[in-house]
Amino acid sequence: MAQEKKAAQARCIIVMGVSGSGKSTVAQHLADSLDAHFIDGDDLHPADNIRKMAAGEALTDQDRVPWLARIQQHIGQSLACQQSIVVVCSALKKQYRDTFRQHTAALTFVFLDGSFDVIAQRMRARENHFMKVDMLNSQFATLERPDAFEQDVIAIDVREPVKVIVKQLESRLAFSAV
Numbered sequence: 707m708a709q710e711k712k713a714a715q716a717r718c719i720i721v722m723g724v725s726g727s728g729k730s731t732v733a734q735h736l737a738d739s740l741d742a743h744f745i746d747g748d749d750l751h752p753a754d755n756i757r758k759m760a761a762g763e764a765l766t767d768q769d770r771v772p773w774l775a776r777i778q779q780h781i782g783q784s785l786a787c788q789q790s791i792v793v794v795c796s797a798l799k800k801q802y803r804d805t806f807r808q809h810t811a812a813l814t815f816v817f818l819d820g821s822f823d824v825i826a827q828r829m830r831a832r833e834n835h836f837m838k839v840d841m842l843n844s845q846f847a848t849l850e851r852p853d854a855f856e857q858d859v860i861a862i863d864v865r866e867p868v869k870v871i872v873k874q875l876e877s878r879l880a881f882s883a884v
């Protein structure tokens with residue numbers, strides 16, 4: 707089975723959304739299910755970005771430039787080896803998503819869509835994470851929700867359990883094969 711999956715064209719799936727929407731959780735399960743490489747964009751932030759967010763300050767476009775470039779580098783390396791990759795990246799603005807699109811042909815975004823209240827509740831319950839719930843207002847303010855013209859985006863309701871979300875994605879990704 708794993709061999710069959712690797713024989714298909716390598717693709718990149720970016721799991722996007724605001725902080726606390728479930729990106730790391732869903733992406734890790736999805737990568738396991740697709741037998742794909744996995745990277746968590748949070749691990750690629752420059753240390754100053756982490757310090758800033760932990761101090762409750764929102765990142766600027768400028769702060770995100772080196773971070774997005776590092777993520778793109780990992781995507782490029784994986785696809786060059788014909789290895790599919792699932793990536794965690796908030797990709798809050800359309801301009802960030804468009805930059806990924808310019809560099810990567812076989813690309814699908816998964817948008818974890820949820821209300822402020824649902825996500826805030828999960829962030830409050832989460833322990834040992836630098837991103838605290840007081841950052842959620844700025845995350846929603848920055849988010850440019852993908853619209854119908856962004857046809858490479860699969861939107862997912864985050865109220866579903868993780869297992870259900872992964873099942874939904876397995877079937878929707880099969881139909882959006884690149």
Ligand SMILES: Nc1ncnc2c1ncn2[C@@H]1O[C@H](COP(=O)(O)OP(=O)(O)OP(=O)(O)O)[C@@H](O)[C@H]1O
Pocket residue numbers: 723724725726727728729730731732748794828829831832835837864865866867868871
């Ligand atoms: N579908 C879900 N149902 C219930 N709880 C969930 C679901 N998805 C994620 N969670 C929980 O919500 C919290 C936030 O999830 P997670 O850390 O994966 O989000 P994130 O988008 O990666 O956050 P950040 O961007 O801040 O790192 C975690 O405690 C996780 O276990």
Ligand SMILES: O=C(O)[C@H](O)[C@@H](O)[C@H](O)[C@H](O)CO
Pocket residue numbers: 724725726747748765770796797798837
């Ligand atoms: O784009 C941003 O504002 C930030 O990068 C955040 O979204 C974090 O990467 C992450 O999601 C928080 O844990």
